[in-house]
Amino acid sequence: MSERPRHRPPPWRQLAHALLALAALLAAPARADESYGRDAVVRHLCEAKSEPMAQAIGALLTAVAAGREEAAWGARIVAALDGKRLLCAPAGPRLLRDGAVLRDPVTGREAVAPDRLPNAPFVNLRTRAWVEVATAALALFAEPGGAAASAQVAVLEKQYAIVPETALAALVERQPAPDLRDRLLLVRALQSLEAPSADARVSAIATIAGDPTARNRTLLAALAARPDYAADPAVRAALDTAMAHIDTWLRVGEVGAVLFSGLSYASILFMAALGLAVIFGLMGVINLAQGELIMIGAYATWLVQEALRALAPALLDWYLLLAVPVAFAAAAAVGMAMEATVIRHLYRRPLMTLLATWAISLFLVNLVQVLFGTQNLEFVTPAFLAGGTRVVADFMVTWNRLFAIAFAVGILALALLVLHRTPLGLFVRAVTENRDMAECVGVSTRRIDLLSFGVGSGLAGLAGLALTPIYNVNPTMGTNFIVDSFLVVVLGGVGNLAGTLIAALGIGQINIVIEPLYGAVAAKVIVLLMIILFIQFRPEGIFSVKGRR
């Protein structure tokens, strides 16, 4: 095997590997099947019954593992059987239909068609399992590091009970990818659970405990309920330790999963709240339509997707990235139009602005309902956002949530850059602090207001984009976010990036943690109460600006 750098497996796995390698070494010579022949394999397959099928496939895989048979021939025969192209007469020639010609399955030579073509044997539910196992194993023999290797290993995992032992040992041996190797070893361990010797059972149990999933937990629990398992104290003890071990990791995994989904929610909140905080800090305007700007960003993303589907289907997978400028611009344009037509005229009248932005939000919701309908929009999940990676136990880091988090981190970096490294940021900070004096050093505060409103709205649009792979998108989606976004602004302190970030993290997490315990409505109520309490003690938010004024 090549010496590629590989991760160091945890100690229990190393031990299990060693034990299994030893077991394989002892078992291998005993199983050598001298009486192998293609003819026998084809004959048994033709019977299409469990017992002969098991024998045939066992023999075939063993022969392939030992190098006495080509994986390609086996794959061809099994595929023919699966595709009803293996034609078997009860007596006489067996034929393999290859397109228009008929061949001898053993030699592959062309054969003459008989008067009446024999029937193809019927693969039933039980024998199908054998066909699947054979197909997957043969493919892995042919190409251990193939593109579909993971899916093939998954077939073996599912049908672990019937995978021939020798073949499995050889597959483990030849698998170059460490993660797939570990999975194959686990399949072996599952098999060894039925081994007669207590030692083999104990080591198999240890290996299984090394992969703490809910599925393995159920499996071990089922074993523990079996009298033959419960009888042996050593096995019984191993089971108990293994289940305790799995339980611990399952809990860790659960906590990880909750924190992760809280983090992704917090990322969306942060993006929405950042825009709110900037606008509120600058103009004292509470923009109740911020939620609808999120919605507009999501709808703009959907439109980009549909446009690509119609005009450039090859680029469809990249619609999320291509939609970034569109979602930003769409939301920013709506925001700037709001500022220029309505909000500009209502400065220093907070209640009026509140009502006006609320009216705008209702208007936008209804407009979108009329234009697009009230149903949830369908989004394609781009290939690079499908699935995820398992971190521990059943805790998956899914790419779509990771995307939202990474996106928010990018936005944070960009916001920091703009706020602290550009003239616009300098102007925004100055206007936020002292509008009159900003004017008196030559800053056009109207222009800054308009620009900031645009940027703040655009950020909400980007939040809308980032949430499309996770949450439902419909005209009223904005309301789900607006309340929490506000709480973030209140909690974080006005115009304060660090505060906004911490508050978003806190509120995002608390929501996700409380929701499964007490329900969504109760979660909101509890969060609200906590914030009211907090504000009693720190009315200026998490961080107050220190120093002289």
Next chain:
Amino acid sequence: MTLTAMTLTVDALNQHYGSSHILRNVSFAMAERQCLAVLGRNGAGKTTLLRCLMGLLPASSGSIRYGMVELAGLPPHRRIRTGLGYVPQGREIFTNLTVRQNVEIAARATGAARSDVDAAFEEVVALFPVLGEMRNRRGGDLSGGQQQQLSIARALATRPSLLILDEPTEGIQPSIVQRIEEVIASLKQRIAILLVEQYLDFARSISDRYVVLSRGAVIESGASAEMDHDRIKSFVSV
């Protein structure tokens, strides 16, 4: 006096805070590069007058012309671009920005390129060396005297042709007062200065002309050299 390029002419300016009449028919003029002292008791309306000049308060009536431009109705930043510079009473620097950024924003907002910002800052550091030492401090962390120097520096960074100062020496220790007075004196002859000042001696020594405000009306004006010290003092002190 002729209306040359950069003269300030205030004509019949009135201002009300709600129903109270604060400025009453204020009229005066100042020539290019002239220094005008505005004197008056606490509450006479000096700050109100300056805020009207800057556009921070709307005037009820009257006109303010600077050069050929009618300022009434323009927002403050447009007035800054016509050449006014403003040092408000109470300094009002940006406490959350650094010393350098306080100067930078003024230079930037009035059209300085990124490369000119350094030069602008070095120029004000030459006038107020302490700002150079404090360049990366938050404005809010400076002492009152340092803030006053920063406030003047910030106004100068807008490159004004008329600098408007509202009690720049108020509540500041003598050594820094002296520095500020030296700087103002050094600006004289180069740009016009409109100075509201309580120290009568300094006002008289530096200004070319003076006006005295009382209850929002101009009650006395003239050349500073001919100022009757005791008479004016009776108008100014309580």
